[in-house]
Amino acid sequence: MTIEFSNFSFRYESLDKPTLKNINLRIEKGEKIVIIGPSGSGKSTLGQCLNGLIPHAIKGEISGKLTINGQDAAPFDMHQFTEQVGTVLQDTDSQFVGLSIGEDIAFALENQLASNIDMYPLVKATAKMVDLEQMLDRSPHDLSGGQKQRVSLAGILVDDVNILLFDEPLAALDPKTGKKTIEIIDDLHRETGKTIVIIEHRLEDVLHRSVDRIILMDNGEIVADTKPDELLASPLLQRYGIREPLYLSALKEAGCVIEVDAKPSHLNTLSLSQYKPAVTAWFNEAKTDTPKTDTETLLTVRDLTYSYDGEKNALEEVSFDIKRGEFVSVLGKNGSGKSTITKLIMGVIEADNGTMTLNGQDLNELTIFERSQKVGVVMQNPNHMISHHMIFDEVAFGLRNRGIEEKRVEAKVLAVLELCGLSKYRHWPIEALSYGQKKRVTIASILALEPELLILDEPTAGQDYRNYTSMLSFIEKLNRELGITVLIISHDMHLVLEYTTRSIVIADSKLIADAPMTQVFSNPELLDQANLTTTSLFELATELGIENTNGFMQHFIDVEIARRAGCADINVAESNNLEKVVA
Numbered sequence: 056m057t058i059e060f061s062n063f064s065f066r067y068e069s070l071d072k073p074t075l076k077n078i079n080l081r082i083e084k085g086e087k088i089v090i091i092g093p094s095g096s097g098k099s100t101l102g103q104c105l106n107g108l109i110p111h112a113i114k115g116e117i118s119g120k121l122t123i124n125g126q127d128a129a130p131f132d133m134h135q136f137t138e139q140v141g142t143v144l145q146d147t148d149s150q151f152v153g154l155s156i157g158e159d160i161a162f163a164l165e166n167q168l169a170s171n172i173d174m175y176p177l178v179k180a181t182a183k184m185v186d187l188e189q190m191l192d193r194s195p196h197d198l199s200g201g202q203k204q205r206v207s208l209a210g211i212l213v214d215d216v217n218i219l220l221f222d223e224p225l226a227a228l229d230p231k232t233g234k235k236t237i238e239i240i241d242d243l244h245r246e247t248g249k250t251i252v253i254i255e256h257r258l259e260d261v262l263h264r265s266v267d268r269i270i271l272m273d274n275g276e277i278v279a280d281t282k283p284d285e286l287l288a289s290p291l292l293q294r295y296g297i298r299e300p301l302y303l304s305a306l307k308e309a310g311c312v313i314e315v316d317a318k319p320s321h322l323n324t325l326s327l328s329q330y331k332p333a334v335t336a337w338f339n340e341a342k343t344d345t346p347k348t349d350t351e352t353l354l355t356v357r358d359l360t361y362s363y364d365g366e367k368n369a370l371e372e373v374s375f376d377i378k379r380g381e382f383v384s385v386l387g388k389n390g391s392g393k394s395t396i397t398k399l400i401m402g403v404i405e406a407d408n409g410t411m412t413l414n415g416q417d418l419n420e421l422t423i424f425e426r427s428q429k430v431g432v433v434m435q436n437p438n439h440m441i442s443h444h445m446i447f448d449e450v451a452f453g454l455r456n457r458g459i460e461e462k463r464v465e466a467k468v469l470a471v472l473e474l475c476g477l478s479k480y481r482h483w484p485i486e487a488l489s490y491g492q493k494k495r496v497t498i499a500s501i502l503a504l505e506p507e508l509l510i511l512d513e514p515t516a517g518q519d520y521r522n523y524t525s526m527l528s529f530i531e532k533l534n535r536e537l538g539i540t541v542l543i544i545s546h547d548m549h550l551v552l553e554y555t556t557r558s559i560v561i562a563d564s565k566l567i568a569d570a571p572m573t574q575v576f577s578n579p580e581l582l583d584q585a586n587l588t589t590t591s592l593f594e595l596a597t598e599l600g601i602e603n604t605n606g607f608m609q610h611f612i613d614v615e616i617a618r619r620a621g622c623a624d625i626n627v628a629e630s631n632n633l634e635k636v637v638a
Contacts, residue, residue, distance in 0.1 A: 056124050056139065056217035056250045058082040058105065063119035065104060069487050074100045076275040078119070084217075087244050087251040089261050092272035093296050093519040094491035098254050101272070102222050105252065107136025123218070140218045141211035143204070156182065156198075156206050157191035163214035181213045184239060186232075197363075202389050204228055208236065212243065218250045219243070223490070225257050226513075229388045229546045231586040237263045256491075256519055257547075258292075259300035259591065262320055271295060283320035288313050296521025301549060302591040305611050306330055309337035322591050322598070331599050338601060341610035353379040353540050354400075354508060359409035361395055369395045371564040372409070377508070380538040382531070384551040384572065387561035388586030393544045394435065396561075397510050402426050413508065431506030435513040437493035440500075446472075446488075447481050450500045457504075467503050474529045475499040476522050491519060498526060502533075508540045509533075515547045527554055528619050535620075548590050552576065552608065553615055560585050573612070577605040 060080045066073040075097045082088055092098045103109040110117060111133045121128040123139055141163075153159030160181055164174045182188045185205040190198075195206045204224065211219060221240065225233040241264035244251050255261050258269075262283060269286050271279035273295050279286060286292065292299045302322050303313060311330045318324040354377040361370045370392040377383055387393050398404045400411060402423040411418040413429060421429075434440050443449040447468060454464045472478045475495045485493060498514065509530065515523045531554060533539045545551055551558065551572060558575040560568035562585040568575055575581060579589050596607040 056084050057122075058218065058250065058252075059120075059122045060101075060104075061120045061122070063104070063121055064117070065100060065109060066116045067487060068114040068116075069484060073116075074275050075104070078277060080270065080277060080280070082250060082252065084250055085244075085248045086267045087241075087265075088253070088268045088270060089258070089266050090252065090254045090270045090272060091256070091258055091297055094495075094522055095489050096272040096519075097275040098272045099222055099489055100275075102142070102220055102252070102254050105218075106140045106142045106220050107131060107133050111136070137216075139216060140220055141214045141216040142220045142222065143207045143211055143224050144222050151195045151203075151206070154194060155192050156187055156195055156209075159195050159206055160187075160191075160209045160213055162210065177213055181209045184212065185209045185236075198390070205232070205236075205389075208239070212239075216249075218252065221251070221253045221255070223255055224253065225255060225260055229586045230260075230548055230588040231583070232389060233257070233260055233546070234263055234588055237261060241265075256298070256515075258297060259549075262300070265321075271297070284315050284318050287319040288315040288317070296519060298520035298549065300591055301552070302595040305592055305595055306334065308611065308614055309334040322594055327595075327598055334595075334599055335601070338607055338610055341606060341613075350378045350380055352376045353381075353414060354542075355410075355412045356396075357410045359396070359399065359411065360407050361392075361399060361404065362407055368564045370399075370561075373561070373564075373566045374409075375559050375566065375569050377540060377542060379540055380534065381557065382534050382541045382555050383543070384555040384558045385542065385544045385561065386546075386551065386558050386575070386585060386587060389546075391561045391585070392564050393561055394512055397432055397434075397512055397544060400426070400430060400508075400510065401432055429506060430508045430510065431501040431504055432510045433494075433498050433501050433512060433514060437490065437497045440497045441485055441493065444484055444486075446477065446483050446485055446496055449485060449496055450503055453500060453504045468499075471499045471503045475502070475526050491522065495522060495526060502530070506539070508542065510542045510544070512544045513546065514543060515545065515550050523550070524619075531619065546587075548576070548587065552590060552592065552612060560587075562586070573605045573608045576608060 058081070060078045063075060063078040064073045065075040078101065090098045090101065100109065103113060104121060109115060151159055152162050157178055160178045161174055164177065179188060182191055185208055187202070187205055187209060195203055198206065204226070208224065224236055228236060237260065240251060240253070243249065253261055266283060269281060269283055270277055271286065271291060278295065279291055287299065287303060303319060306313060309330070311333050313319050317326055357374045359370050359373040360368060362368045373396070385393050385396060399406050400418065402418065402421070418426060441449055443452060450468045450471060451464050454467060469478070469481070472481050475498060477492070477495055477499060480488065480492065485496065488496065501509065514527070527550070530541060534541050543550065543555060555572050558568065558570065558572045559566065560575060560581065567584060568581055576590060576593060582589055592608050592611060593604050596604040601607050
């Protein structure tokens, strides 16, 4: 099933300039390709043109030509697109059609008039592939973000279409489930010969299994169409703000030069012996920093227990402390209870048992509004937070609610938009933004309120490396210089490695670890229990025979932190903006 874009351009109805510009791309039948690029580069828009959402659900002006299997797609109605292309959307909530998981998976089969006798075993077998066979009667809307993603995946796996399009399939998945998803997609590709198109930020995770080509997009154009090894040996990822695999960052940090012939797209194909002397010498330079002295406790959680249905506990006797000024991560598999902790702190649900205190004050004594003055929460799905049409008004909403004079509101909003990389969009309607850009708007609206405790639920979902690095470097600066305490709930192992110092690990509703982050990441058995995976930084150290994996990871992190701090110190504009925000 060949796909071909010829001189293809698209402009959204609400925008003056085209989002896609003169795209020329041919995907052969049976190929597996990955499309990458910064947020707003046009990659998701390209996917929406391929699956028919553009022009049937999203209006705009198209020029050029798209052909699918040699047929001009311009006259296709939506049904003709869905017969050819199966899609897993980034925003899974907008994809559900059934009242239960079973119904949702069966939807495509019902459209094909399959009999119940044929349908039932197929739905059950598909659900088993994505670990949902025990949940077929549950509503998809009651699931965690990762579980929802698996329902969407199952929904197209039962459908007999020739092209499978995955738009950010890993965005809400824990690492182990993400790895399994990539394996499922790869097995599907090899067994059926279907054409696979994957749009994804997490390049290293996608490259867990081989792909034929990587398409790099920027500013609505294709800037590279090449083999994985060629791309990873080039400077293009860094130039366009795409996060390279962690093991490559470490090798480059140690002064190693990566050539195409070294096959850098997989750690297990890389000939590491040539790099061992340089990496060992680099690690031997590591300096041990004096640990920070304890500060006062900001948040205390004791014996926290909660059940959604009164039968199975989502959290069971969970206890931990967060010190003022800490940068802590909460890790665990999808559905383990991580996001439940956030809801309990916010007060939107009430614990069955246990206590929570903030600054020594029992949170049960505070209303939801009073809690919101002290705790800022950025939710996983930006669409659940946005309430205004225009970006400026959304970020200004909380400040105006507090009765702050408009002149100060404007100054703070503009400063925060600048820091979150959204300044040029300040007069845009929110509907014109990508999912990742919406995420930045929600973070900007919370940052403007300067909370004591900032909780970020999956902050990198749908975000490109450059934007989330810029944003989190700013949050890190607020944390370091103003003492804002940050709690991150994330599946993104890179993010946790780069920014947090301590990890609280939840598995099957219980706390199984509360330890320094590098200690957690050096324990494969513990990570496996929590549906997490070791990072390629740990695997690189192990392959090179470095016994002190904890120290190796810490040295890499220290070097990264020093670089970020150095960049921040020389960036006068950012410092000035920081002063404006906190003034």
